[in-house]
Amino acid sequence: MASFPYQRINIVGASGSGTTTLGRALAARLGLGFADADDFYWKPTTSPFQEKFDTGLRLGMILDHLRQFDGTVVSGSVCGWGAELEDSFDLVVFLLLPTSLRLQRIEARETALFGGANPAFLTWAAQYDEGKLPGRSRARHEAWLASRQCRILRFEGDQEVAQRIEQIMEHAARTA
Incomplete structure (x- = not known):
């Protein structure tokens, strides 16, 4: 879509916040390429999410x-992956959802994909707002967002994917 002002967009948030779902739908709507950070973070293994790429x-x-x-x-999240990637975004969309809703989504997704959710993963995902464990946390994301030079669009609470896309399109139209 030639009139859309953003060409490199990052959708970031806690696990279960809908980053992949929104990212795929937005890329399809705009005719852009798509990448899920997990596909480049985790090696493909028989038991998924066991080995990380260098x-x-x-x-x-x-x-x-x-x-x-x-x-x-x-x-x-690509926080800490390197300036060449992190500084290449011209729009970052940050998704925030209540922990209970995120955990329900994770459990449903993991059950559908793998027959059940890993309790250790659920514990890790549940602490996002407090940031007690290594990895993604709200504080880490907020600090990363504060260091970005591009536009930041925040969504708090649950919305339909189509509604979020329309709000992104409206934002783009106002800033173009």
Whole structure:
């Protein structure tokens, strides 16, 4: 979509907040490429989410993928992956949802994909707002967002994907 002013968009938030769902839908609506950060963070293993790619390899792989497209939507947190990627976004969309809703979504997704949710993963995901465990946390995301030079659009609370996309389109029209 030539009139859309943003060509590299990151959708970020806690696990279960809908970053992948929104990212895929927005990329399809705009005719942009799509990348899920998890696909470049985790090695494909029989039991998923067990082995991480080396940080340098991870960055190189996602940058190579993004170069295939004129514009791209990246879902997931890329905090700490490297300035070449992190500073390349011209829009970041930050999703915030209540913990209870996120955990319900995670449990449903993990049950559908893997037959059940890993209790350790649910514990990790539940502490996002407090940031007691390593990895993603609200404080880490807020600090990362504060250091961005691009536009930031925040969504708090539950909304339909189509409604979020319309709000992104309206925001883009106002800022173009």
